[in-house]
Amino acid sequence: GENVEQHPSTLSVQEGDSAVIKCTYSDSASNYFPWYKQELGKRPQLIIDIRSNVGEKKDQRIAVTLNKTAKHFSLHITETQPEDSAVYFCAPFSGGGADGLTFGKGTHLIIQP
Amino acid sequence: EPEVTQTPSHQVTQMGQEVILRCVPISNHLYFYWYRQILGQKVEFLVSFYNNEISEKSEIFDDQFSVERPDGSNFTLKIRSTKLEDSAMYFCASSPIPGNAQHFGDGTRLSIL
Numbered sequence: 001g002e003n004v005e006q007h008p009s010t011l012s013v014q015e016g017d018s019a020v021i022k023c024t025y026s027d028s029a030s031n032y033f034p035w036y037k038q039e040l041g042k043r044p045q046l047i048i049d050i051r052s053n054v055g056e057k058k059d060q061r062i063a064v065t066l067n068k069t070a071k072h073f074s075l076h077i078t079e080t081q082p083e084d085s086a087v088y089f090c091a092p093f094s095g096g097g098a099d100g101l102t103f104g105k106g107t108h109l110i111i112q113p
Numbered sequence: 114e115p116e117v118t119q120t121p122s123h124q125v126t127q128m129g130q131e132v133i134l135r136c137v138p139i140s141n142h143l144y145f146y147w148y149r150q151i152l153g154q155k156v157e158f159l160v161s162f163y164n165n166e167i168s169e170k171s172e173i174f175d176d177q178f179s180v181e182r183p184d185g186s187n188f189t190l191k192i193r194s195t196k197l198e199d200s201a202m203y204f205c206a207s208s209p210i211p212g213n214a215q216h217f218g219d220g221t222r223l224s225i226l
Contacts, residue, residue: 031212032212032213034214034215036156036217042219043204043217043218043219043220044156044204044217045217046214046215046216049214089155089156091156093211093212095211095212099144099146099161099163099168099169099211100146100148100158100159100160100161100169100171101148101156101158101215102158103155103156103157103158104155105154105155106155
């Protein structure tokens, strides 16, 4: 099965600064790489995803970069705002008959005012 | 935007009793999933369902669990003989196909007393 590691487990940044969260995975066959945001008591919400044939994708203040050789992908949030405070999960998809997402342990992002 | 809906939002049950959690996936999605999240931990895959049968299940999904699509819209998770450690948030998700974006419902908080 897929082994997923997320770093850091907690990240505190000043409002307006950038935040970067890294996810490493083990299965070289992984081909779909989503990031989910989960606010306290709420559902995981897909915020950005990328496929294995693309190296980078950007959506306003959020971007995801993929390094397939090194088997890691990262979430980048620029100009952070208080509403970015949440737990962020990566969930690489390996396919090959496996349907479910394998979630990382999450990164608690704290935006300091 | 279409959403996955789940009922009830909170279920309190005595240990040893059976519970049924209900989900209505997004209407044009073909794959349905159940995930579990114990408080403060990561989201864990339980089972996927396609074409009226289980497509994949994790080690967590033992004989205590079953899934069903009793009609054209509902997707249910049944937990028999509940245990204290079954207390968790249970999320339903759906996607057009595996390896595509999985959209989560708001979850059912299951509390076993």
